[in-house]
Structures are given as structure tokens and as C-alpha cells.
Amino acid sequence: MKVRVIVDGVEYDVDVEELPGGKFRVSFEGKTYEVKAEGLGIDFGALAGASQSVQSAPVVSAPAPAPSPQVSAPAPVEGPSVSAGEGLVTAPMPGKVLRVLVREGESVKTGQGLLVLEAMKMENEIPAPRDGVVRKIYVKEGDTVNTGDPLIEIG
Structure with a gap:
């Protein structure tokens, strides 16, 4: 699956292949890395059936290009968690909301x-x-959130 990853404001088109055991093979700029994704809270099997032209996907941290040939695989980035019955997407990490891409009712x-x-x-x-359907948006652009804070509710 092709995904777009943004590292330090630079966009990279990355090939991601799911491997057994929650691992992924991430390839870009002629290099391949094996990374492990844990606690993402989403069904990757469902994503595999998504359109091949997907511009966004779960963030699996890809290392920034480095001049040194000795590049180690990065630590996985926690993805959004979803409360079982409520469809509440929470912040996977502390950060600042740059853009809200959806509207309530969408x-x-x-x-x-x-x-x-x-x-x-x-x-x-x-x-x-x-x-x-987006039921409620709990944040706005510029908000600072902590891990576990509610972001968006999907019904």
C-alpha cells in the first residue's frame, strides 16, 4: 500500500507492506526498513482492502533520510485508540492539532x-x-492535546 508520510515538513511517498506479527516493511528512497506497530487500535486487514491510491494511512514512523548508511528502525508511533462501544478516537500521543480534515455529520x-x-x-x-459518520469533533486547530484526550467521535 502506498502512503504519504511527512517528516519535518517534507513529504515522502512510502510503500508499506504488512508482515505477520504486527510488523511492516516500509520502503522509500531505495531503502527498506522493518518496523513493528503496536497498540494502533485499528484493523489493518480492513485497510488492506482500501483503495491503492490512499493518500493517508496509519502513521508508522519512517526514519528521516540520513547520510549515514547505518540507519536503525524507528520506534513505532502509537495510533489512535477507539473506545469499544462509543467510537471515540483519542490522541495517540501529546501534540498540537494542526488541521481538522472532517466536519461533524460527514x-x-x-x-x-x-x-x-x-x-x-x-x-x-x-x-x-x-x-x-463524524458525530462530534472535540478539538479545533491550534489545540494542544495529551495522550488519551478525545479527538473525534465516529458513530
Whole structure:
């Protein structure tokens, strides 16, 4: 699956291949990294069936290009968590809300970007964990959030 990752304001088109055991093979700029994603709170199997032209997907941190040939795989970035019965998407990490990409009442599909959260100088697009309708948006652009804070409710 092709995804777009933004690192320090620079966009990269990245190929992501799901491997067994919550691991992913991430390839870009002629290099391949194996990363492990844990606690993302979304069904990656559902994302695999999404359109191949997906511009946003769960953020699996990709390392910034480095001149040194010795690049280690980055630590995974926690994805949004969803409260079982409520469809509440919460902040996967502390950060600042840069852009809200949806409106209340809007239908969303699994993997569609809901908002962009800046954390540690990286822009992380938070995806919809499932199909549904945006019931409530709890944040606005410029808000600072902590891990676990409610962001958007999907019904």
C-alpha cells in the first residue's frame, strides 16, 4: 500500500507492506526498513482492502533520510485508540492539532484522515479506525492535546 508520510515538513511517498506479527516493511528512497506497530487500535486487514491510491494511512514512523548508511528502525508511533462501544478516537500521543480534515455529520471511511497532529516536529495524520459518520469533533486547530484526550467521535 502506498502512503504519504511527512517528516519535518517534507513529504515522502512510502510503500508499506504488512508482515505477520504486527510488523511492516516500509520502503522509500531505495531503502527498506522493518518496523513493528503496536497498540494502533485499528484493523489493518480492513485497510488492506482500501483503495491503492490512499493518500493517508496509519502513521508508522519512517526514519528521516540520513547520510549515514547505518540507519536503525524507528520506534513505532502509537495510533489512535477507539473506545469499544462509543467510537471515540483519542490522541495517540501529546501534540498540537494542526488541521481538522472532517466536519461533524460527514461520512468517513476506514483509513481516511480525520486530523493532523503535530508531535515531535512530525505531522501525523490520524486516520478513521472504521467507517462511520463524524458525530462530534472535540478539538479545533491550534489545540494542544495529551495522550488519551478525545479527538473525534465516529458513530
